[in-house]
Amino acid sequence: MSTTKTYRIILSGGGTGGHIYPAIAIANELKQRFPDAKFLFVGAKDRMEMDKVPQAGYEIEGLWISGIQRELTLKNLSFPFKLISSLFNARKIINRFKPDVVIGTGGFASGPLLQVATSKGIPSLIQEQNSYPGITNKLLSKKANKICVAYDGLERFFPENKIIKTGNPVRQGLLDIDTKRTQAQTFFELDKDKKTLFVLGGSLGARRINELIEKELDFIIGHNMQIIWQCGKLYFDQYKIYNNTKHVQVHAFVNNMDYAYAASDIVISRAGASSVSELCIVGKPVIFIPSPNVAEDHQTKNAMAIVNEKAALLIHESDLEVDFENNFGQLMASAEKQNELSQNIKKLALVNATKQIADEVEKLLKK
Missing domain, CATH: 3.40.50.2000 (Glycogen Phosphorylase B;)
Structure with a gap:
């Protein structure tokens, strides 16, 4: 008798709706394909994802993390401690949840989460939404398996063999x-x-x-x-x-x-x-x-x-x-x-972005 694997999927993205809603759209598409899959979102504590993700019907855990302020500020003094805390807790989450794949859509929490996942050899996908990526995704791209993008010319920043132009997921x-x-x-x-x-x-x-x-x-x-x-x-x-x-x-x-x-x-x-x-x-x-x-x-x-x-x-x-x-x-x-x-x-609309990204996730799951 054959058994069907129950996939375990972590998504991380937040800070703004531009990172949260693409992650939710990807999760919804994957849930249609794999109704028995287990999903967990990882966000930044006190950011809007802690409200919006549960409203969409998904469980979320928060990391103590924020970005570095571009101007000199006292808030930057806490950043190293937040980063260490987030890496430690991201490792705990991954060890407990045991994901088959990790998806990052940007935002403060996705950096530590994907860093830990790739260091443990867990298949990972970055969904880069902008025409100019941030430093976190540039660094993460070296170890990520796939990078889904919405604009041409991003081989300037990412390994060309990992890039798939899909567009950005929408609600x-x-x-x-x-x-x-x-x-x-x-x-x-x-x-x-x-x-x-x-x-x-x-x-x-x-x-x-x-x-x-x-x-x-x-x-x-x-x-x-x-x-x-x-x-x-x-x-x-x-x-x-x-x-x-x-x-x-x-x-x-x-x-x-x-x-x-x-x-x-x-x-x-x-x-x-x-x-x-x-x-x-x-x-x-x-x-x-x-x-x-x-x-x-x-x-x-x-x-x-x-x-x-x-x-x-x-x-x-x-x-x-x-x-x-x-x-x-x-x-x-x-x-x-x-x-x-x-x-x-x-x-200019790329209406199949969510499905194409889910296709790439499915390939990673079935490797």
Whole structure:
């Protein structure tokens, strides 16, 4: 009588939604293929993955880890102790759980976890979302078995024979948003005679984008628009007063992202890799405002890969005062431009990313 192996899979990714939701998407795909598999997520204590992963139905354990601050700060003094603690606890987790494969999608905890896994010879896969990888993934890539990427040209940073271009995983609910518009408008109690602007500065919010929207509320609403504004939990207390403004709703965090995208006509967004991948699938006209406060200015590089295909607009933070009203006004005045951006960005979507990454994981499991 043949027996089927029950696979044990660890996923590590967190800090922001851009690392968490790809990991959850991969886990969901693998769970469909291997219903009896055991899953464990490993994240950073006190980060958003400790809430979001259990909400998705998975167990998670937290490591005491954070990143190094780029400016000199007292917080950096604790980093060596956090790293030693995280490596020690990652080893304990791996020895106890005995994974057949370990998957890292980025974030503070994935470094120690994958370091321990590769040192023990456990098959591992890195899912690199950005056009410019961080130092942790560059170091881990030397021992990882596979590296799934979303951009061309990453052989500059990773061993070429390990790279598979898959795109970034996205939440499954985004693949059929064209069918959800009426439900979404009802869910958000929107006026169906107005166009909807969806504003998001990443899962944690963005100070400069929030300041822009506050300043330009009357200008935006004057274009017969209503606004769904995800400001981030750090800023919610400051901006929730605008929930009293007609045609404006402010959210610390939008859990029903498929409905928010489905209801929207225009999107203003940061250019994190996960957001860019989702927006390609969503296919709405986008104005990217990349964060300048990231390594190697990789959000601008992510956005430019779309802008160069005439598939989105980009405004640098430093140019918002001068360029926002002009760019936004011209976009709202031209249905032709809106349609061009929408059609072109859809052409860039890599809709099978999650399945392709799961295929690579399955190969590692069955080696």
